[in-house]
Amino acid sequence: MKEFLSELIEIPGVSGYEEQAARRIAREFSPYCDEVQTDSFFNVYGIKRGTAAQQASDRPKVMLAAHMDEIALMVRDIDDKGFIRFTNIGGVDQRILLAQEVTVHGRENLHGIIATVPPHLQAAEDSSKVVKMKDMSIDVGLPVKKVKERVRVGDLITFCSPLVTMQGSMVNGKSIDDRASVVMLTEVMKELDRLQYQAEVYCVATVQEEVGTRGAVISTYRTRPDIGIAIDVTHGETPDAAKEDTHAMDKGVVVCKGPNMHPGLTEKFLEVGKEYGLECQIGIAPRPTGTDARSIQISRSGVPTILLELPLRYMHTTVETLNLNHIKAGARHIALFIASLKEGWQEWLSY
Amino acid sequence: MKTLLAHLTGLYGPSGKEEAVRQAIQQEIKDYVDEIHEDVMGNLIAVKKGNGSGRKVMLAAHMDQIGLIVTNIDENGFLRFSNIGGVSPFNVLHRRVVFQNGVTGAVSYETELEEIKNLKLNKMYIDIGAASREEAKKLVQIGDIAVYHAPMADRENRFFGCAMDDRAGCAVLVETIKAVKNSPNELFFVFTVQEEVGLRGARTSAYSINPDIGISLDVTITGDTPKSRPMAINLGDGPAVKVKDSSLICHPMVKNLMIQRAEEAGIPYQLEVLEAGGTDSGAIHLSREGVPSGVISIPCRYVHSAHEMVDKNDLENAVKLLTRILENEIA
Numbered sequence: 001m002k003e004f005l006s007e008l009i010e011i012p013g014v015s016g017y018e019e020q021a022a023r024r025i026a027r028e029f030s031p032y033c034d035e036v037q038t039d040s041f042f043n044v045y046g047i048k049r050g051t052a053a054q055q056a057s058d059r060p061k062v063m064l065a066a067h068m069d070e071i072a073l074m075v076r077d078i079d080d081k082g083f084i085r086f087t088n089i090g091g092v093d094q095r096i097l098l099a100q101e102v103t104v105h106g107r108e109n110l111h112g113i114i115a116t117v118p119p120h121l122q123a124a125e126d127s128s129k130v131v132k133m134k135d136m137s138i139d140v141g142l143p144v145k146k147v148k149e150r151v152r153v154g155d156l157i158t159f160c161s162p163l164v165t166m167q168g169s170m171v172n173g174k175s176i177d178d179r180a181s182v183v184m185l186t187e188v189m190k191e192l193d194r195l196q197y198q199a200e201v202y203c204v205a206t207v208q209e210e211v212g213t214r215g216a217v218i219s220t221y222r223t224r225p226d227i228g229i230a231i232d233v234t235h236g237e238t239p240d241a242a243k244e245d246t247h248a249m250d251k252g253v254v255v256c257k258g259p260n261m262h263p264g265l266t267e268k269f270l271e272v273g274k275e276y277g278l279e280c281q282i283g284i285a286p287r288p289t290g291t292d293a294r295s296i297q298i299s300r301s302g303v304p305t306i307l308l309e310l311p312l313r314y315m316h317t318t319v320e321t322l323n324l325n326h327i328k329a330g331a332r333h334i335a336l337f338i339a340s341l342k343e344g345w346q347e348w349l350s351y
Numbered sequence: 352m353k354t355l356l357a358h359l360t361g362l363y364g365p366s367g368k369e370e371a372v373r374q375a376i377q378q379e380i381k382d383y384v385d386e387i388h389e390d391v392m393g394n395l396i397a398v399k400k401g402n403g404s405g406r407k408v409m410l411a412a413h414m415d416q417i418g419l420i421v422t423n424i425d426e427n428g429f430l431r432f433s434n435i436g437g438v439s440p441f442n443v444l445h446r447r448v449v450f451q452n453g454v455t456g457a458v459s460y461e462t463e464l465e466e467i468k469n470l471k472l473n474k475m476y477i478d479i480g481a482a483s484r485e486e487a488k489k490l491v492q493i494g495d496i497a498v499y500h501a502p503m504a505d506r507e508n509r510f511f512g513c514a515m516d517d518r519a520g521c522a523v524l525v526e527t528i529k530a531v532k533n534s535p536n537e538l539f540f541v542f543t544v545q546e547e548v549g550l551r552g553a554r555t556s557a558y559s560i561n562p563d564i565g566i567s568l569d570v571t572i573t574g575d576t577p578k579s580r581p582m583a584i585n586l587g588d589g590p591a592v593k594v595k596d597s598s599l600i601c602h603p604m605v606k607n608l609m610i611q612r613a614e615e616a617g618i619p620y621q622l623e624v625l626e627a628g629g630t631d632s633g634a635i636h637l638s639r640e641g642v643p644s645g646v647i648s649i650p651c652r653y654v655h656s657a658h659e660m661v662d663k664n665d666l667e668n669a670v671k672l673l674t675r676i677l678e679n680e681i682a
Contacts, residue, residue: 016600041602041641074595076624077574077583085581087626089595134581153583153622154594154606211600218641 002171002324004028005183006163009175012105014072014156015089018042018207021068025182025205032189033203043219044068046189046203051196060345062338063202063225063303064188065216065292066181066232067209070174071316073102073138073157082144083115083137086157090210094133096317101160104140106151111160112140161318169324170249172313176320178209180310180327181231187331188338197339206292216292220299227265227304227341227349229334230293234283234309236321247311249323252279253330254309260289260297262304268348269306272337278329283309304349308334352666355379355525356510357503359518363451365418365435365496366548369393372414376521376542380528384540394556395542397528405535406681409562409642410527410673411553411631412520412569413546416513417655418496419448419458419477424488428481430456433472435496436547440470442656448497454479454490455500499657508587508663515659517546519649519666520568526670527677534677546631550598553631557638564605564681565635565644568669570651570659571596571623582625586650587662589619590669593646596625598633604682605645612675618668623648647673 013021022042029036029046037045050059071090078084084104088094098116103109115137119127138157140147163173185203192201202223207215209232220228234254237246247254255270257263273280285307288294293307308330313321341348364372373395381387384397395414417436424430443458450456456479464474477497481487503512510519524540531538539560543552546569557565571591574582584591592609593601613620625648636644647669652660 016595017603019603039641040604040643074624076626077581087624089600154624208600214599214637217637218639222640 001183001187001327004186005180008179008182009163009173012156012158013068013070013175014158015069015208015211017156018069022205025068028186029189029203032186032193039219039222041207041215041218043207043215044205045219045223046185048189048192048201050198050200052198058343059198059200060226060341061200061202061224062227062229062341063204063220063223063296064185064229064231064334065204065206065219065296066185067178067207067215067292068182068205069207069210070158071210072159075104075151075153075155075157077153078144078147078151079137080144082142082147083139084112084147084151085137086133088133091316093316095130097133097136098131100318102138102157103160104138104151105156105158108150110140110150112138112157115139159318166321170321171324172319172321174318174320176322177233177312177315180233180322184231184327184331187327188334191331191335192338195335195339199338199341201338209292213292213295216295217299220296220303224300225303228293228296229306229308230291230296231308231330232291233312233315235315236311236313238313247281247283249311249313251281253326253333254281254283254311256283256285256289256307256309258285258289260285260293260305261307262349264351265304265306265348269337272340273333276336278333280333352522352526352663353505353510356519356522359521360503360512360514363449363498364414364416364514365498366415366545368451368496369414369544372518372521373542376414376525379525383528390556390559392552392555393544394552396556396560397540399528399531399534399538399540401535401537405537406563407537407539408564408566408677408681409539409541409557409560409635410524411541411543411565411567411635412524413517413543413552413631414521415544415547416498416516417547418498419443420496421491421493424484424491424493426484428479428483428487430477430479430487430491432475432477437655438472439655440472440475443475444470446657447500448477449500450491450495450497456480456497501657509660510663511658511660513657513659515651515661516570516654517568519570519651519661523568523649523666523669523673527673530670530674531677535680536677538677543631550629550631550634554634554638557635557642561639562642565632565642566605567631567635567646569630569646569648570654570661571625571648572654573650573652576652584621584623584650586652586660587664588621588650590665590672591621591623591648591650593623593625593648596629597627598629599636599644601632601645602636602643605643608681609645609647609672609676612679613672616671616675618672620672621650
């Protein structure tokens with residue numbers, strides 16, 4: 001599990017350019033499901049048809065969604081000294097950019113550094129100011145002519161930050177949002193193989209979540225699920241963040257409540273957790289969430305949706321920190337929930 | 352191109368009231384297409400049938416333009432207004448505007464405002480020269496929409512006037528319809544409504560057409576004016592192949608196809624990374640199960656002002672590029 005996460009976060013999968021990540025994910029899904037499909041936008045569908053033979057009309061189709069795309073940068077211009085100007089793809093925090101190591105995906109991959117003015121050369125008032133992304137540039141160590149031969153406007157730039165194992169079960173690295181949840185999809189499939197279940201399960205690794213849950217829009221339309229389960233990350237507690245906005249890193253996955261989520265189904269999900277002694281925390285989202293759940297819920301005629309989240313520290317940085325135990329625990333919880341969908345499952349959808 | 356563009360940009364067509372533009376385009380293209388119809392939203396959809404071997408391609412350019420909608424008429428005959436689409440107070444300040452019935456007015460503001468940078472649309476009004484509410488009401492009603500009054504001017508290869516966004520795109524589509532001779536692809540040319548208020552015409556027309564590929568034509572900003580916001584697009588350096596904007600990340604397959612067709616034909620082009628703003632392909636690509644989509648952009652200075660400026664060569668090269676894309680196989 002950790003090996004797959006480690007490999008996955010190093011595969012570039014910038015929103016809109018997920019093909020390579022999709023291929024790797026499809027390969028990982030393949031042994032654990034009946035069929036793997038990939039659509040023209042590179043959403044990957046791992047389909048499990050269920051273990052119990054059922055009348056087609058009375059078994060639910062459950063769609064799980066975890067996004068494979070990552071936030072990144074994109075070349076906006078190259079200046080006359082060969083420094084690369086860039087913009088963001090997804091919610092990049094400009095405060096953490098200076099002196100980061102990056103890979104510029106030009107005609108060949110170039111290692112680059114986001115340039116920064118040394119403290120010695122900063123004016124007194126500059127040291128307390130945030131440098132704006134529009135004023136930053138990337139140095140790839142080549143003269144302008146060679147840069148322009150290798151790099152064009154629109155080329156992608158990803159962060160370099162491989163998975164690091166910390167103490168206990170904690171790891172950190174880039175793009176754990178939301179590759180950890182993609183790994184969880186695989187774990188759900190493995191758990192399901194140990195259970196009897198009737199549902200038809202579509203484990204979808206979605207694209208373009210970071211730019212507006214766009215992969216979820218089209219993949220949910222295509223899948224036509226009866227029930228949707230989005231898996232994403234939420235904020236883990238840190239000393240400087242408000243307690244009410246964060247969750248413990250060691251008290252289980254977060255089940256999110258709010259108008260974006262189906263109340264009855266969410267209660268059932270929590271009951272299944274209680275029944276099997278699985279610890280979880282409650283999250284609150286008073287508005288449509290920023291996750292795939294946002295679009296799954298309002299696809300076609302509407303889809304009752306649950307949102308499960310992994311507490312993550314330092315979201316949208318290169319040192320996103322996660323408790324690996326939560327991947328396993330969340331996967332088991334989802335698999336047991338799916339196995340609990342038996343005859344009369346439609347009643348769970350009533351308000 | 353010049354005559355067509357002057358004609359189209361001179362027509363009244365704010366979002367939701369595109370009929371004059373639709374009629375003019377219908378007249379221009381009806382003899383060059385196999386089918387043509389208008390849908391319930393007011394989109395104009397013209398079809399050129401392929402030979403059955405190719406893909407179903409949707410081309411989109413929006414007919415609508417931004418405008419000012421009257422919300423109140425005060426006792427002295429001054430009109431208060433709200434915006435239709437992205438209207439900047441500074442772009443409309445002291446501009447002449449015109450209503451559908453030809454009534455013109457001047458846009459001004461409450462001059463007691465201390466700092467002009469605090470100017471908001473709710474401190475502004477349209478003066479149509481009426482002396483009273485009664486007199487004004489004979490000319491304009493609440494809900495009427497004014498657009499810029501700015502007939503096109505030109506110098507050498509440069510055209511400037513209002514509504515280049517996106518009548519320039521419409522003109523490119525019209526000329527492409529005339530230029531495309533043999534296409535293996537089934538081509539749906541859609542002149543869309545309500546782009547400026549949220550890509551609304553493109554959304555419904557993409558749903559009904561259900562294409563394999565989507566390409567829209569729209570304007571983009573340039574970075575070649577004095578101390579402009581940084582943007583690696585210059586007026587006259589060729590049409591732009593869009594990489595991204597805030598409404599979509601162009602599908603790599605479509606983007607690469609555009610680049611390939613431009614390079615093999617020696618058509619100049621630029622690559623566009625737009626940090627804010629969107630266009631019809633944003634709606635098209637998320638239709639149904641997803642439609643791989645791209646955009647050919649026309650470089651345009653002063654977008655959403657009364658004097659949007661485009662370059663003739665960019666327009667003609669956009670026609671060439673689009674024609675070449677459509678006349679060949681699309682993978």
